[in-house]
Amino acid sequence: MSDEEPPPSAPTAVPSASLDSPLWMVSQAPGLNALVVTLQEHRRALDGGVASARLAFSRAEVARARAEFSSMIRRGERDLHLLASLLAERFLGSVQRRSVVIGEIERTRERFTLAVDVTEDEVTGSTDIDLGNRVLARLAIADQRGWLRASLISNVVEYEAAEPNAFSVYRLLTRIKAEEEIWNKVADEIFELDRLVLKDKQLRHLGRYVKDVFGVKVVVGTPEDAEQVHRTLEALRFDDAMLRARNLPTDAEHRALQFLEVKNYLEHDSRKRSGWSAMKSVVAWAGRTFEVQVQPLSNFLHERERLTRESHASFKSKRERVRDEVAARMPLFGFYRALLRWLFVDPTAEPPAHDGVDVVLTD
Numbered sequence: 001m002s003d004e005e006p007p008p009s010a011p012t013a014v015p016s017a018s019l020d021s022p023l024w025m026v027s028q029a030p031g032l033n034a035l036v037v038t039l040q041e042h043r044r045a046l047d048g049g050v051a052s053a054r055l056a057f058s059r060a061e062v063a064r065a066r067a068e069f070s071s072m073i074r075r076g077e078r079d080l081h082l083l084a085s086l087l088a089e090r091f092l093g094s095v096q097r098r099s100v101v102i103g104e105i106e107r108t109r110e111r112f113t114l115a116v117d118v119t120e121d122e123v124t125g126s127t128d129i130d131l132g133n134r135v136l137a138r139l140a141i142a143d144q145r146g147w148l149r150a151s152l153i154s155n156v157v158e159y160e161a162a163e164p165n166a167f168s169v170y171r172l173l174t175r176i177k178a179e180e181e182i183w184n185k186v187a188d189e190i191f192e193l194d195r196l197v198l199k200d201k202q203l204r205h206l207g208r209y210v211k212d213v214f215g216v217k218v219v220v221g222t223p224e225d226a227e228q229v230h231r232t233l234e235a236l237r238f239d240d241a242m243l244r245a246r247n248l249p250t251d252a253e254h255r256a257l258q259f260l261e262v263k264n265y266l267e268h269d270s271r272k273r274s275g276w277s278a279m280k281s282v283v284a285w286a287g288r289t290f291e292v293q294v295q296p297l298s299n300f301l302h303e304r305e306r307l308t309r310e311s312h313a314s315f316k317s318k319r320e321r322v323r324d325e326v327a328a329r330m331p332l333f334g335f336y337r338a339l340l341r342w343l344f345v346d347p348t349a350e351p352p353a354h355d356g357v358d359v360v361l362t363d
Helices: 030-047 059-091 120-124 128-137 182-190 193-199 204-210 223-235 240-244 297-309 312-329 331-344
Strands: 053-058 095-105 111-117 141-143 146-148 150-161 169-176 214-220 258-264 279-285 288-296 357-362
Touching (some): 030 331, 053 059, 059 150, 059 214, 059 288, 059 331, 059 357, 111 128, 111 150, 182 193, 182 312, 182 331, 193 312, 214 223, 214 297, 223 288, 288 297, 312 331, 331 357
Parallel strands (some): 214 288
Antiparallel strands (some): 095 150, 141 146, 150 169, 169 214
């Protein structure tokens, strides 16, 4: 888009359920897919100038969509940890698996890091948020005034090398970036929020706050090691024995990573303004998309130090700012956010209002 072009209007086409769109996951969940399609159809009609519309939803349909969304995220996390386990075996051999929690004491806002050994069954059997909260629940904190509560800021699962390896890989980490708020997530998908933000030059700088990817990070010694590991990943093939050990199919989708996008942020000129440096790729594996970062150790340590200092609430507020700015320009987007929150969270309250729209929830 040239500098002279005006900010884009809301896209009207229904996003395709393909690997290059987050909606590809929705296509695997019939109830959620049906709800999204219905909302998309109403959205196109309202964008097209329809004077009035009646939006009717049944409680059973909404409950099914919500359950399918949660199940979809859980399956995605399980596949993420299976992929990380395969990569750890290939690059590290023997590993120590840990849940690394960054917490914040609610009264003092003081931050701390807590690492607890976990098993593969614990990792694949629960969501990362649940695992992090369980780890945090083991901790008791007190001062002169009594017991203090701590909140979860971040949780990652680390696969740490037990001994040196030929690739100079120190550890692998998994991180879930999926939205906690279902209503916001579905509204983002219907309006293709990430694409809209990246196209709009006034919002583009906030684009990193609306990404939604299951991610693996590989921490290596130097930028040269990062490039070597990236080349190895591109040529990597998991053998049948590795797949069978995890009860995975021995087909092409599971045997190799399909690289959909590669960005090199290792060179000084291509680094982000924050100083962040890595090889960053989007890959397809097992019918899902994942983000894979290969990052030098010094940059990784700087990033972790920053995470322990920065406010998670600040990050979340910036993500909300994106949505608020889009809603200010597109009132229909704001209405859809309120509508989905009403459907998923508080259907006993009065439904949100929008000119010419009648909203009904049926039994």
